[in-house]
Amino acid sequence: MAVFDSRKWSVLSRLKVHLLRYRGRIAAGFICVLLTNLFLLAAPRVTGYAVDSLKESITRDKLAYYALAVIGLALCEGLFRFSMRRLIIGVSRDIEYELRNDLFQLLERLSPSFYQTNKTGDLMSRATNDLSNVRMLLGPGIMYTANTIVVTVLAVVLMLRIDWRLTLLALLPLPVVSASVRHFGKKIHDLTEQSQAMLADLSARVQESMAGIRVVKAFVQEEYEIRDFDRMNQSLVAKNRELIRVQSVFYPTMELMIGIAVVVVIWFGGRQVIQGAISLGDFVAFTVYLARLTWPMIALGWVVNLLERGRASMERLNYIFDTVTEVRDDSHVLPEFEVEGSIEFRNLNFAYNGTPTLTNISLAIPKGKTVAIVGATGSGKSTLVELIPRLYNAPPNSLFIDGVAIEQIPLDALRRAIGFIPQDTFLFGETIRENIAFGVESAKDMDVQRAAEISHIDEDVQAFPNKYQTVVGERGITLSGGQKQRTAISRAVIRDPKILILDDALSSVDTYTEEQILHELKQVMRNRTSILISHRVSTVKEADEIVVLDKGEIVERGTHAELLAGDGYYAELHRRQLLEEELEVSD
Numbered sequence: 001m002a003v004f005d006s007r008k009w010s011v012l013s014r015l016k017v018h019l020l021r022y023r024g025r026i027a028a029g030f031i032c033v034l035l036t037n038l039f040l041l042a043a044p045r046v047t048g049y050a051v052d053s054l055k056e057s058i059t060r061d062k063l064a065y066y067a068l069a070v071i072g073l074a075l076c077e078g079l080f081r082f083s084m085r086r087l088i089i090g091v092s093r094d095i096e097y098e099l100r101n102d103l104f105q106l107l108e109r110l111s112p113s114f115y116q117t118n119k120t121g122d123l124m125s126r127a128t129n130d131l132s133n134v135r136m137l138l139g140p141g142i143m144y145t146a147n148t149i150v151v152t153v154l155a156v157v158l159m160l161r162i163d164w165r166l167t168l169l170a171l172l173p174l175p176v177v178s179a180s181v182r183h184f185g186k187k188i189h190d191l192t193e194q195s196q197a198m199l200a201d202l203s204a205r206v207q208e209s210m211a212g213i214r215v216v217k218a219f220v221q222e223e224y225e226i227r228d229f230d231r232m233n234q235s236l237v238a239k240n241r242e243l244i245r246v247q248s249v250f251y252p253t254m255e256l257m258i259g260i261a262v263v264v265v266i267w268f269g270g271r272q273v274i275q276g277a278i279s280l281g282d283f284v285a286f287t288v289y290l291a292r293l294t295w296p297m298i299a300l301g302w303v304v305n306l307l308e309r310g311r312a313s314m315e316r317l318n319y320i321f322d323t324v325t326e327v328r329d330d331s332h333v334l335p336e337f338e339v340e341g342s343i344e345f346r347n348l349n350f351a352y353n354g355t356p357t358l359t360n361i362s363l364a365i366p367k368g369k370t371v372a373i374v375g376a377t378g379s380g381k382s383t384l385v386e387l388i389p390r391l392y393n394a395p396p397n398s399l400f401i402d403g404v405a406i407e408q409i410p411l412d413a414l415r416r417a418i419g420f421i422p423q424d425t426f427l428f429g430e431t432i433r434e435n436i437a438f439g440v441e442s443a444k445d446m447d448v449q450r451a452a453e454i455s456h457i458d459e460d461v462q463a464f465p466n467k468y469q470t471v472v473g474e475r476g477i478t479l480s481g482g483q484k485q486r487t488a489i490s491r492a493v494i495r496d497p498k499i500l501i502l503d504d505a506l507s508s509v510d511t512y513t514e515e516q517i518l519h520e521l522k523q524v525m526r527n528r529t530s531i532l533i534s535h536r537v538s539t540v541k542e543a544d545e546i547v548v549l550d551k552g553e554i555v556e557r558g559t560h561a562e563l564l565a566g567d568g569y570y571a572e573l574h575r576r577q578l579l580e581e582e583l584e585v586s587d
Helices: 008-019 023-056 060-109 112-116 120-162 164-170 173-210 213-218 224-276 279-323 379-386 410-417 433-434 445-454 459-464 481-493 511-525 559-566 569-586
Strands: 343-352 357-366 370-375 397-402 418-421 499-502 531-535 545-550 553-560
Touching: 008 023, 008 060, 023 060, 023 112, 023 120, 023 279, 060 279, 120 164, 120 173, 120 279, 164 224, 164 279, 164 343, 173 213, 173 224, 173 279, 173 511, 173 531, 213 545, 224 279, 343 379, 357 379, 357 553, 370 379, 370 569, 379 499, 410 418, 410 511, 418 481, 433 445, 433 481, 433 553, 445 511, 481 499, 481 511, 545 559, 545 569, 553 559, 553 569, 559 569
Parallel strands: 370 531, 370 545, 418 499, 499 531
Antiparallel strands: 343 357, 343 397, 545 553
């Protein structure tokens, strides 16, 4: 049947390694499937013998014998059916667990560019709903497929032994069943794909609304958000209803075919019994065998639904699994490399999504020196420093750490040596202590407090009822912008990094607090390479060198005094900020 075309099911090839790992349990499960159905189909044969035997004479011994035989067969069937479900469904749960872990590990290693083109809600939907669909394919899908095949083959063989003509009449609906599976299987697959995509969009919408709840309330957009959610939700309901309508036609079609077969068998078989062509016991056994085929035929529709849903979901998961991590270690890394701290850009040109972002950047930062980078918004400041921890790949042989091309340095060794405070401050919904000690498992309470003192967040924390055990909420929602930035500074400082990068990390604090933090950071930055990005002259004026970027190019460089004397962009920025300070004082 086309629905089982091997080319269509190649999307499941990734599951082979998992299935092979549990081949012993799966094989045992299939043996249980076979034994379950042997005992299931032995009961009708015993019933047939009982009818013929009791037709001749009815005795207590005969009744007890056949009753015990049927009960014994039922108990054996139940035992092996339980074992079948425990083994095969259990394997599906274990594989789901492994797939979930593999997926999360991959998501953790993918480059930031992947998350810039994929919505969080969509990824969450794939990691939950789609994984559940794959688990249903591997569990009930495989189990009932095997069960249907075994029951059908055994029942048909036993029916043929009773009367081949009656068997052919009973199997007349099979071509219609095959055509139905082919037709409805494709529809179920397509509708499932569309439904899962719409559910992913809905999840992404909810995630964005919850993450941006403050903005929603500030702009009085609650009603708009509710209406938009309702619209998307109604579309999802409509799509699922369409899927249900297809299924509601599919399943009754299967039952109708069985019903037609039963009517034909009773009519033709009854005549065979009257004419003496077959015994009453054989006819009873035959009709029970046909009844045993009813559930497999109905289950076939359900199984096709499970398989098509699982296949559609595996296609969506493969989109993530097939994504190649752009930033990764290659075979030429130096395994024992230890970062000391000198940085050098050599004629670096970098383009993001095909758009040139940095042009001909040549800059050497000796170990232990502090370099500041200033420039207008969009000049490439953040992009430049994001190349250092390899959040993006710099072109080969254009960025060097301690004289070694950055692509030759193991990622773990590189990133462990860097304390990076990005422009967009992110805190986890845990305690302040856990946020500061993030990535430093050996951090002691005194280390956490010292790091907090350096960023001048300690005084604020001591005022909280639970102090360092205060839970900051999702994305640090309970803290102010300045408190979040200072917590992020503490998180970078506690790592005792060889390279410290602050990307506009003081933008949300007042100038007085900034001076205090910078005073403390002077001690931290001593003997370690530091890079400061800021729009404030007060933040960068004491750096060993100040670099001015404009449209991705270095247009000025020098000390604070040298740049003021040059009367360029930096001097203009300095004059403008002095004027702003004078206006604030006059107010």
